[in-house]
Amino acid sequence: MMITQDEARPTLDQPASPYAYFLGGTLVIEELPQNRQPPDPFRWLNAKWRCPAVYYRLVQPWLKEQGIRNTIPRWRDLSLTFVDNRTPHDYQLEALAAWNKAGRWGSVVLPTGAGKTFLALKAIAECAVSTLVVVPTLDLLHQWYARLENAFKTPIGVWYGQEKRLEPITITTYPSGWAHAETLGNQFKLLIFDEIHHLPAPSWHEIALMCASPYRLGLTATYPDAPHWLQGGKAAPETGQNFSLNGIIQDPVSLLDELVGPVLYRKHIDDLVGEQLAEYRTERIRVDLTAEERAAYDAAYNIYTGYVREARLRESHGAAWWNELTRRSARDAQARRAKVAELKLKEIVHQAQGKLTILDRLLREHPNQRLLIFTAHNRFAYQIARRHIIPVITHQTKSAERKAILEAFQLGKYQAIVTTKVLNEGIDVPEAKIAIVLGGSA
Template sequence: MNTSVFFQGGTLVVQRDDEQDPLPAPFKFIKGRWRCEGYHYRELMPVLREQGIRDNVRRWKPLDLVLQETREPHDYQVEALAAWDEAGRCGSIILPTGAGKTFVAIQAIQRVKRSTVVVAPTIDLLHQWYARLVNAFGIEVGVYYGGEKKILPLTITTYHSAGDLMAEWGNAFKLIIFDEVHHLPAPSWGEAALMAPAPLRLGLTATYPEAHEQDNGRWRVDELIGPI
């Protein structure tokens, strides 16, 4: 049988006639289809390929990026990016306020060179990100919030709007970046990370949530984004 996995409404979906040939957890058989949250894409795809299931999820595109900024990163920024690379380009970078977290993210986007979405906690920070990315790469940048809904290979959204964006366009982005990632455990704010199939993830913060703070939230940052 020619079977594929596809993306729908923030979930990975495999359609089969019955549940006699089960798929691995966390897939669940619901109304003739196997479903699970989008964020499991990275861990499940190798297993699905072994079962002959084709990947029909990916819709991200190459980004032809040339950095307009000429300054070199500091040693601690280089080390942070190297650690992120070693972790499979999944995880959070913790740097003090004013230490250049946005610059580190720009370097990460430049390395990946694939469709990227940045999630910011406020509209003011969204506008700051917009200015930085336009200046850094000299390309048009999309924004998705409120009445502004222009989706491009490099797009910025807010935590409040990211869930809607991921439900419809989650498979358009290979890299997802969460600014102020310590907000993620809050109810509803982690929905975008849960729905997005993006295999590459970067969290930025100066105050990583303690274990008890994550346990009191709905989701854990290390589960949805990766290690520190």
């Protein structure tokens, strides 16, 4: 059951001594005068001391020391029975120990297939407190729901779309978590972010900012890389910008460090291949552009590099030149023309027609093995689907259809699935033996 904020406040006949409560993603101290200043990050706003809820773990000892009544947490301890009898791998135990040692505050980076979900289940079992799991897609929400229900044999809450049912263990999506953080923010002691590389995106990072949870665990195989971001790579999924916390501009890594904690444990795929992960082989096949594609590429390249050179962006802005180009493109016609040319370059490379010829050959060479085909753009994915009469999964695919496609693939009814980015996000597809990456960051 969810306790409302009004229920958490003292009644009028209680003494007017200072007390702290949660309100709309912030921590508020009532009855504490302005001249009695609490420590950072509290600020005097609207005649009360306030700060973002994320700082609860830092201010809670001070509240106790000062004798300020704390009505903030609405989470509770749980009596859980963990019925998953699998034996953790050594690296999973090491990751969990590192997280516990750090006060249960930080992220773990493990490659796809290394058992990040099982690690999280172990963390939930050890903590045995109210827990909110945040995931990027509905597919992952359904996958997590099944895993949690099987592991603990207890009702699991779901909070997204039209379905809003809170339980001591609840799952939500990044969009729903952001939209309702002011409601959910003090209900859960443990906050788990699956695919945490999504969290720095605009608005979504406010989930972590507005929650008081003192335990936080981030999981991903692709943690943001600060040097790459500084050189103009993506700052976060689908963005190319930096972010502000308390008015301070931060890169994604610094933002995650503050909101969830630093990376505490990391393993690369090569560390686990041959033992926990299957052996794999990567083969790069080079494709030539057609004469028409080459001409279009050269034209776009000249526009793009010509502007960067003439504007002296590298000389004037160093490693942040690409971010400056993006900023200028919003108000300068020539910069916008260069930005359009940059997008054209990527489109030509990602959708080169020579890739279709190679794909034709690979499908013929592997008729008895199931394949996943990744592309950078929906249009190219649908072109491939029509060309080979195979199912396609994009962000436009309805949940029921997506579920039916994946089930048929698992049963061997389909040889291949073509997709864009939606299967990048930790969806289990163990039947796939070959991945063909035609474009994107799969």
